[in-house]
Every structure is written in C-alpha cells, then in structure tokens.
Amino acid sequence: MHILGISCFYHDSSAALLQDGKIIAAAEEERFTRKKHDTRFPINAIKWCLEDAGITIEEIDYIGFYEKPLLKFERLMAQHVQMFPRSISMFLHSMPSWINEKLRVQSIIKKKLKYKGDILFVKHHLAHAASSYLASEFKEAAILTVDGVGEWETTTLGSAKDKEITLLKTIDFPHSLGLLYSTATAHLGFSVNNSEYKVMGLAPYGKPVYYDKFKKIIDVKEDGSYALDMSYFVYHYKMIMPSQKYLEELGPTRTADEQVTEHHKNLAASLQKITEDVLFKMLKHLHKITKSKNLCMAGGVALNSVANGKILKNTPFKNIYIQPAAGDGGTSIGVALYIYNTILGNERNYVLRDAYLGPRFESEEIQKFLDENKIKYEKFSNDAELVEKTAKLIYENNVIGWFQGRMEWGPRALGSRSILSNACNPKMQDVLNLKVKHREKFRPFAPVVCVEDADKYFECDKPIPLPTDFMLMVYPIKKEKRKLIPAVTHVDGSGRLQTIRKEQNHLYWGVIKEFGKFSGVPILINTSFNIRGEPIVCTPFDAYKCMMGTGIDYLIIDTFLVKRADNLSDVWDSEKYAKD
Amino acid sequence: MEKTKLFLDGFAKGFGTIGKTVAEIINFVLLCIIYFVGIGLAYLFTKISGTTLIYLDKKNTKSYYKTQKIGKENIEEYYKQY
Secondary structure (H helix, E strand, C coil), X not given: CEEEEEECCCCCCEEEEEECCEEEEEEECHHHHCCCCCCCCCHHXXXXXXXXXXXXXXXXXXXXXXXXXXXXXXXXXXXXXXCCCCCXXXXXXXXXXXXXXXXXXXXXXXXXHCCCCEEEECCHHHHHHHHHHCCCCCCEEEEEEECCCCCCEEEEEEEEECXXXXXXXXXXXXCCHHHHHHHHHHXXXXXXXXXXXXXXXXXXXXXXXXXXXXXXXXXXXXXCCEEECXXXXXXXXXXXXXXXXXXXXXCCCCCCCCCCCHHHHHHHHHHHHHHHHHHHHHHHHHHHHHCCCEEEEECHHHHCHHHHXXXXXXXXXXXXXXXXXXXXXXXXXXXXXXXXXHHCCCCCCCCCCCCECCCCCCHHXXXXXXXXXXXXXXXXXXXXXXXXXXXXXXXXXXXXXXXXXXXXXXXXCCCCEEEEEECCCCCHHHHHHHHHHCCCCCCCCEEEEXXXXXXXXXXXXXXXXXXXXXXXXXXXXXXXXXXXXXXXXXXXXXXXXXXXXXXXXXXXXXXXXXXXXXXXXXXXXXXXXXXXXXXXXXXXXXXXHHXXXXXXXXXXXXXXXXXXXXXXXXXXXXXHCCCC | CHHHHHHHHHHHHHHHXXXXXXXXXXXXXHHHXXXXXHHHXXXXXXXXXXXXXXXXXXXXXXXXXXXXXXXXXXXXXXXXXX
C-alpha cells in the first residue's frame, strides 16, 4: 500500500511517501525549487518521492492533506467579520491565494498529479500529533502540539495508545504561544516563520528583565492554559503583528540592519523564559491528565531546542520524542501515518530513527557531473581513506562541505548536507562567518558528537533521547570541557548538540571519531550546507555551486574530494546575491 | 524580419502587463465589494444578534483550555474538507 502525504500553501511545503506503513521518502519542496520555505504545491517533492519508490501516481492508494481547508477558511472569515472594517488590508492580501489555491486543494491535487484516487483531509494538529507519536517507538504517550495556528487550534494536549490518538484539550486562535513568539521575532527585526531560532540564540545574552511585562501580555493559569491580551497584537486583522500598545510597552521595532542592543537581548531572554514557563506548566498538567511517562511533541514551538533540553528535568516525563521536521513541513509524514495506522487500522511497524529520507545520488551520477563540468577532483580508494583525510583536513582548520547519502528531512543539517569544521579552534566561529555563513555574531554554531561520547562533554538527559540525534535538544556543556570546544560553546555554556550513532551514518560517525584521534576531542562543528538565505543544498550541482560561491575549502562528495583552490575558474561571490 | 519580431514580442509583453494590471484592478474592486457587502453584512448581523466569533478577551475562568475529543472518526469524515 502507498500513501502520499502532502503539506502546502502555508509555509514549508513538503511531500512524504509511505509504503506498507514505513516512510520511505520525504522532502521539503524548498530543496528542489531553491526558494526557502517555499509554500507552493510540492510538485517537485512529489515527483521525486514517486521516482525514488519507482512507482507511478496510479499506484498511490490514498493522498492525505495536512489540514481541513474549509475549517481554516471559516476561522479566517470569522476574523474578518469580527474585525470589520479594520481587516480590509488583510482580506485583500489573503483572499487571492484562498480563491486560487487553498479552496481548490482537491482539484489542484487531482489536476497537477493526474490523480483519480481518494483524498483524505486530516486536521492540522492531528497531523502534527501523528507525525510525532506514530513515528515514535512509544506504545502509549502524552502528546503536546503547539504552533502558530492550524484551523482553529493553536495548542492541543492529547494522549495516544497503540494506533489511536485523541486530542483532549485545546487552546484556540487568536491565543497562541507560537504567534506570541513570532510577534516578538518580528519586533526584534527578524523574519517571521523563519528566524524564530535567532531569538532563541539571542536569549542567553540577555536577562529576563521584561518577564513581568510579558506576564501582562500572556495570562497563564496553573494548568498551563493561557490567553493573550489581544490589545498587544494586531495579527488577527493586519499583516503586521505587534500593536501600538506592544511597542509602547516594549519599545520600537528593531529594523533589520539596526545593531542588537542589551534591550533586544533582554527582550529575547524574557520571551524565552515565559515560553519555557508556559510549556512546563502545560506539560505538568498533561502528565497529570494522561499519567504517561512518554511525551511526544510537535508544532513549530517544538523546534525550540533550548526549552526541549529542559523538559525532562522540569516535568515528570521520563522519555521524549520529537521528529526532525516538527514544524508544518513535518505534517506530510503525519497525515500519511495517520491514514495508514489510525484511519485504516493497520499495525504500527515504523519508527523514525534517522532523518535520512531525502534524495541520494549514486557515485556514477556524481562522477558524471564532475567530469561533464570539467571539475578537478580526487577519488578516495576506500572509506578509511575518506574518513582519515577528511578528519585531517578539518584538524588543519579547513572548512569542509560534506555531501553524503540521502538528504536530511527537516530544517537541520545532520551529516548528509553539512559544513564541518574544527570545534576546538577558538577562531573557527569567525572563520566560518567570514568564509561562508555571514551570520549575526550572536548566533552560535552547533557541535556534533558520537552518542557514546556525549555525556563526557555534555550534561545531557540519560538515556540520551532520540531528538538529540535531530539537534532538537540544547544541553549545558560540562564546565571543565568548555575551553576545549570554544567554537561551539554558547555564551551561557550550552550547546545545541547533535548526537550521531554509527548505524545511522557510519562515515560521518567515523570522521568525528578520527578527528578525536587527531585533536583529543571527538567533536566537530556541524552547520547547514547552504548559501545565506538559501535552503540547504540538495544536488551535487547545489553543493558545488555553494562551495565555489563561498569560502568552503574542500567538498567531500560521496567518494570524491574537490578542492576549491583547484577550480578557481568557477569562483563567484554568493554574498552579492544573498538574502536573509 | 528581426525588427518585426522584436516589435511583436514587445507588444505581446506590454499587452500582457496591461492585462495583468487590469485583472488586478478588477480583483481589487470585486474583493472590496465582497468585503464591504458580504463581510459588512455579516458583521452587522453578528452585532445585532450579539454573536461572538472570536474570543479576544481574557475570560474570568480557572482554565483557558477548551475540553474536546478530537480523534478517530468514520472514514467518510476524512473525505470532507471541514
């Protein structure tokens, strides 16, 4: 049986293909179109999924869509009616896409895919819940989903047993923890639905001096339920988010090119603190009503790795699972699993243990690309040589583009499309920023460590939860180890680590271990392989283009080594075209 | 021949731009009519009937959770977009 899950027309379009209960292919549309957070119908991702599985659209038994469009439309209409006539600009802005796309989902799917079969629509937060629980190893669990907004719901608390999921309590629009975080992101001069993680990275630099002001904005009950004071917001009827009152209370909106000051850092710290407080209270209540020791989380807020890393210490839950694409992009696997397991009642036979669900390229294909484009390269004779040479190059402070196997599912680079460098070099952050990333100075780089070495360097939960493999948990770095890995130690002594297991990606694991032999510290910097403002690379062409447009020194692509200095005729300056 | 082709291409492009602009203006006018007539009437109706569609105010309550039971339904329900 084949089920195709689709998520699109809001942000992060994606497609996922399920075969007999197992997700065999999944990818976000942005990787193919090279447009970050692409919202369009994921035709390229779908075509690739079908091609990868070697099937045609006629062999798809069901297509699942990640929300109920008419319920969402009902909520939108309610907003316009309630806020009449102040909602006119929002109405004029949003209606064309509703008329052209969102209300015609069924016909668009049938027409674009020439599909004649059944299409099922699953509620947005159920798709989120399923994307986590049905991909986890738990046989029963409590579920928390928190995002901006689905149809009406912005937060749901639920429970699951075997194949069944039930959402028990909800908080509805406009009261939304996700939208509060997005409002603060916009207020701090960063892009909404894109740069929330920057606010999270900024928070440790500040003190939560505005915590009490945020407590006026969000009223939190003992059970974690909350309501926003909507006089601080205008997102329910305008295309902007904070109201005049919000600005009067917390200062003017920072412009994108304005310097980040203490005030901005303190705002970020206060927001992060209130977010964690609400989450922990909700989770304690969730535990009280479900009595489960297992927790599954999904929704954009579940990408807040700083909060995630504190959950097991601050709540009664003992185990946690979050899948790599916890945001809206991840709902395509959720809807596919929900149809197979819950609606059709098939037994669960799948656990998402690694994120390698995307396109892969065979050696012959890569060599053909290199030869056809007259790119100079060397070929490794075996894995041991590849691992040793890569580790040595990293130890010598080179910046490495690492392109191996299947592309990652979700927003993080996890060792298939990564940039790797030396975490022990105190100057590496500056080198990476100068050569490749051009990031804001306050943003930390992430460490990757083999799972068996993690607790030597990090104060992680034990046993190390699977979401740590997806870079979804921030943990403190042990005090005595911080000076050993200065390039990945954040200002508060924490690190957003990725743990890697040999069975997930043996080459990546091998390079880290080998680097440990050279340096004495088996930890690397792992950052996403992309040009600033672009999605992570997908194809060999994207990878080569990225290397030649930035200052990456070497590209290790499959069994080939490409040196930038050997191909200087292809150099270009990506920063001239970079957009954030 | 080349000049004629260039002229025709430019003409078609210009015409396309005009067409797009006209369509946008018509869309704008139609949407304004729908907004002020359709949404406006619905707004009046809710005001007269005292209906609240979206709860903006904080309630004086012990909990803000809405108790629901969203879960497995009959398969027919999943064919619906609502």
